[in-house]
Amino acid sequence: MNFRVGFGFDVHQLVDGHPFFLGGVKLEADKGAFGHSDADVLLHALCDALLGAANLRDIGVHFKNTDDRWKGISSLILLEETMKLLTEKGYKVGNVDCTVCLEAPKVNPHIPAMQKAIAAKLGIDEDAVSIKATTNEKLGFIGREEGVTASAVALIYK
Template identity: 60%
Template sequence: MNIRVGQGYDVHKLAENEELWLGGIRIEHTHGLVGHSDADVLIHGICDAILGAANLRDIGYHFADTDPQFKGIDSKILLKEVMKLLRDNGYELSNVDNTIVAQRPKINPHIPAMKQCLSEVMNVDEDQISIKATTSEKMGFVGREEGMAVHSVALIYKSQK
């Protein structure tokens, strides 16, 4: 069996008067993430992990933050395209494991909704998507609530088509 692993990492700055999108869902919070797209740091980490596993470069290569067509885009659209690229190259997703690093808000109550949303977008079972959350114990940019980070790992395999 031809299996491959890829890792993704993404960060986005937090700011007032922005919406907070994580894992394809909107979370009520005093601050949101800033980016060229909707700044969904979780989806961006997943995209990079999958693209890396398939040796298809990274999210910035496919969806440049200098391209006006991606300004404000819903990251679920980008993830759907990444899954198409994966499958067009003869691979399927085995699983993706993610760690969201955020001081606030509490992420755990939102994980079931994120998993449901992502499984629909990616056309995979929810049990193929792991989402965990941690803080940075009030250290660094995450601890100062200046931003959020995500670490993602994807395992893919060559499909038998």
């Protein structure tokens, strides 16, 4: 079997009154991530991890922020398109491990819904989707609630 591992990272600015999508789930929040698509930082990091593992470059190559096709689009669709690219190269996903870093809102209550949404798009069991959340202990732009980051690791195989 051919195993590969990829790493992804993403960051988005938080903006007052903007919707906040995380892991394919809309969260109730005073601020939301801003970007060309729905700015789902967790799914963007995950797409990058998957693409990197398959040596398919990164999310910006496939879903340019200058292309109106992707404007405002759900990042679940970007994840679906990423999986099509992996499938074309003969890969399947083994498991993924993701971490999101932000001060608010609390993420833990939403993790089961995120796992379900992601597992469905990846074609794997929810148990193979790990999502963790942490704060930045009030330090830096994350601590000031100006932004959110996410990182992800993905194992793929043929």
